[in-house]
Amino acid sequence: MIGTYQQATAALYGRINYEVVNTDKMSPIDFKLDRMRRLLAELDDPHLKIPVVHVAGTKGKGTACALVAEFLKAGGYKVGLYTSPHMYRFEERFVVNGKQPSEADVVALTQTVLDAADRLQAEDASLAPTFFECINAMAWMHFCNQNVDLAVLEVGLGGRLDSTNLCKPLVTAITSISFDHTRILGSTLAAIAGEKAGIIKPGVPVICGVLNPEAQAVVHAKAEEAKAPLKQLERDVLVQTDAAWSLAHREQQVSLNCDGETWKLRLPFPGSVYADNAAIAVACVHELASRGFPVPNSTIAAAARDIVLPLRFEILDESPVLIADSAHNAASIRALIKAVREHLPSQPVTVMLAVSSDKDHAAICRELKGVERVIVTRYVGTARAVAPEQLAETAREHFGGQVLLAENPAAALEMARSMVGNGDVLLATGSLFFAAEIRKIVSESPACSVSQPA
Structure with missing residues (x-):
């Protein structure tokens, strides 16, 4: 019997958890929908009771999901949002109108889902649900209990065999394709x-943000095969930057166009990647209007201006500028460095880097060329982090500039701050887990000095 939040978390983390092991030790056979389908059937199929926006993509899918949920919430709907991984507590993954479930909710949901899991495991050991599958089932149960109008689901890994793929979507989106989890x-x-x-x-309508021709052709062919109407970024969904982001004002102004309608948005984060993700989110919400969930364009514009996205070019401190970003593969690091160079062009950049061991470390380090120095470390929350010594060796070979080594995130931050002036930029990136640890260190420090933009 699970009676406390601590017992609930212990029971859940005791399940098989592919998020804390390296994917180079896994194979496609580890991912199949039979377990999830059976688990949801034991729970009376909650996933069939809620309309869904379903979003996949190598990068940008979490941002797009957060934006869709925020736009719908601003439109007056009760919205469940399911994302992964989490920063600090696993219940961050399933929120309703931005609110996490209470500890009492978590206890009750865990008991219900693990009772169902135990019944399946007693029938056949191969049906024992994983940590991710249990959390996904808890999310469905919570969304049903809260009587949400819609749910927005971020795919965990891939799409075809991801446990979120049993949903019944009103619209799907694929934000981008690049190399990850190969x-x-x-x-x-x-x-x-x-x-x-x-x-x-x-x-079911598809919003495609994929721009690589090879990958785009595959998505288009699949949509055609499924007779799913498709809108393509840069063809049917157009983005124009009207005013660039700056440190003083901290917003970029963009115009989006889809089906002859125009949205003028002020986005509180820089870079074309975020503008594209906002366009994908707006296109998703636009599709929902004809399916019974309209949101006025003015409401979308107001919500976009005020949204807060942790670890998306998040400025944690100003003297020197300290940015935490969850970029974790070569493509997202490239986009991040480009944004820093474009919007903070005259300021020397020191990168604090920690990376999961299943990532392409060499490709990530190559994208850092031109920054002042790299301080490598490891995040401490899970065992997936590559050893700092190994990462330092890779960085020295592929980055080419000054490479320093720190034992942990706190030591990396202390070292970085001791080496730079107030006009420099410190960038913590390479992993959501690492960026979240830096964020926590800074939030607990009285020395943090972030002012509101003008």
Whole structure:
């Protein structure tokens, strides 16, 4: 019997958890929908009772999901948002109108879901649900208990065999395709795109943000096969930057166009990648209007201006500027460094870097060329982090500049601050887990000095 929050977390973390092991030790056979389908059936199929926006993509899917949920919430709907991984507590993954479930809710949900899991495991050991599957089931139960109008789901890994892919979506979106989790998803962009496109359902509209021609062709072919109407970024969904982001004002102004309608948004984060993700989110909400969930354009504009996205170019301190960002593969690091260079062009940049051991460390380090120095470390929350000594060796080979080593995130931050002036930029990135640890250290420090933009 689970009676406390601590017992609930212990029971859940005792399940098989692929998030804390390296994906290079896994294979596609580890991912299948049978377990999840059976678990949800034991719970009276809560996933069939809620309309969904389902979003996949190598990068940008979490941002797009957060924006869709915020736009719908601003439109007066009760919205469940399911994302992964979490920063500090696993219940961050399933929120309703931005509110996490209470500890009492977590206890009750855990008991219900693990009772169902135990019944399946007693029947067949291979049906024992994983940590991710249990959390996904808890999210569905919570959304049903809270009587949400819609749910917005971020795919965990891939798409085709992800446990979120049993939903019944009103609209799907694929934000981007780049190399990540290649042992599971495939070693070519076409193969990865095929896995992501596995969320496309017959007749359900698709918003495609994929720009690589090889990957885009796969998504388009899948949509055509499923007779799913598709809107393509840069063809049907257009983005124009009207005013660039600056440190003083901290917003970029963009104009979006879809189906002859225009949205003028002020986005509180820089870079074309975020503008594209906002466009994908707006296109998703636009599709929902004809399916009974309209949101006025003015409401979307107001919500976009005020949204807060932790670890998305998040400025934690100003003297020197300290940015935490969850970029974790070569493509997202490239976009991050580009944004820093474009919007903080004259300021020397020191990167604090920690990376998961299943990532392409060399490719990530190559994207850092041109920054002042790199301080490598490891995050401490899970065992997935690559050893700092190994990462330092890779950085020295592929980055080419000054590489320093710190034992842990706190030591990395202390070292970085001791080496730079107030006009420099410190950038903590390479992993959501690491960026979250830096964020926590700074939030607990009385020395933090972030002012409101003008």
